[in-house]
Amino acid sequence: MILRKLLRQEFKISYSRINAFLFCPYKYRLAYIDGLYWPHTADISFGNTLHSTLEKFHAQKNNDYNFLLQCYEDSWRNDGFTTALESFEYYERGKEILKNYFETFSKSDTEVLFCEKRFNSNIGKYKFIGIIDRIDKYPDGTYEVMDYKTHAQIWTQEKVDEDLQLSFYAYACKNALGFNPDKICVYFLSANKKIYTHRTPQQLSQAIDLALEVARKIDAEEFTPNLAQCAYCAFNVKCKHSTCPAGQE
Numbered sequence: 001m002i003l004r005k006l007l008r009q010e011f012k013i014s015y016s017r018i019n020a021f022l023f024c025p026y027k028y029r030l031a032y033i034d035g036l037y038w039p040h041t042a043d044i045s046f047g048n049t050l051h052s053t054l055e056k057f058h059a060q061k062n063n064d065y066n067f068l069l070q071c072y073e074d075s076w077r078n079d080g081f082t083t084a085l086e087s088f089e090y091y092e093r094g095k096e097i098l099k100n101y102f103e104t105f106s107k108s109d110t111e112v113l114f115c116e117k118r119f120n121s122n123i124g125k126y127k128f129i130g131i132i133d134r135i136d137k138y139p140d141g142t143y144e145v146m147d148y149k150t151h152a153q154i155w156t157q158e159k160v161d162e163d164l165q166l167s168f169y170a171y172a173c174k175n176a177l178g179f180n181p182d183k184i185c186v187y188f189l190s191a192n193k194k195i196y197t198h199r200t201p202q203q204l205s206q207a208i209d210l211a212l213e214v215a216r217k218i219d220a221e222e223f224t225p226n227l228a229q230c231a232y233c234a235f236n237v238k239c240k241h242s243t244c245p246a247g248q249e
């Protein structure tokens with residue numbers, strides 16, 4: 001009880017936390033207050049591996065393909081896969097992704113300033129934290145902010161234009177890191193394709209209003225279950241409100 005009180009007093013908001021709350025407020029409580037283990041899937045594990053690989057690769061500024069593959073070996077996480085064959089297929093897919101990534105990166109004239117850049121800011125009276133996947137600087141002095149996606153599907157332009165995480169990235173660049181994000185994109189690594197977008201002041205204002213609304217509800221411990229999401233929820237076996245047959249253990 002004391003621990004829960006402390007966690008609540010010191011709570012921070014982030015895109016992941018807001019996203020969890022918007023999915024189902026009770027999911028937020030299970031994950032971020034009760035500390036329930038978030039089961040790893042193959043996709044989560046694979047995504048973590050690729051993020052870690054690119055972070056290690058760019059940290060050394062060693063533009064060598066064999067070094068990139070070494071970073072991949074060092075970063076590989078084998079949890080979340082259901083069979084050895086599934087693990088192997090993801091592993092091979094990762095090598096193909098990195099081959100294409102390296103080819104594109106080698107031709108690029110940008111400087112990678114940061115990978116997995118943490119920021120610490122405020123929204124209203126609330127602490128606002130997050131991690132930006134990559135920030136590049138172009139020779140003309142402009143900045144590009146990118147979010148890696150590792151799933152196979154590419155989003156539509158409309159989905160990228162409305163993505164809440166990119167709005168928070170743009171806010172954080174201005175308010176925590178001190179620069180204007182001239183270019184904002186989602187980098188779909190599986191397809192080696194970037195989709196660019198931009199954010200208007202009105203979109204940023206809407207994102208901040210939403211963050212504040214969620215933060216106030218968390219502050220007030222309003223964790224009403226959203227039962228419409230149970231079928232898609234990672235906690236549906238353990239949650240006492242779950243409407244799934246296997247739930248309510």
Ligand code: SF4
Binds near residue numbers: 242
């Ligand atoms: S199982 Fe349903 S009620 Fe429980 S956290 Fe998930 S979505 Fe919310």
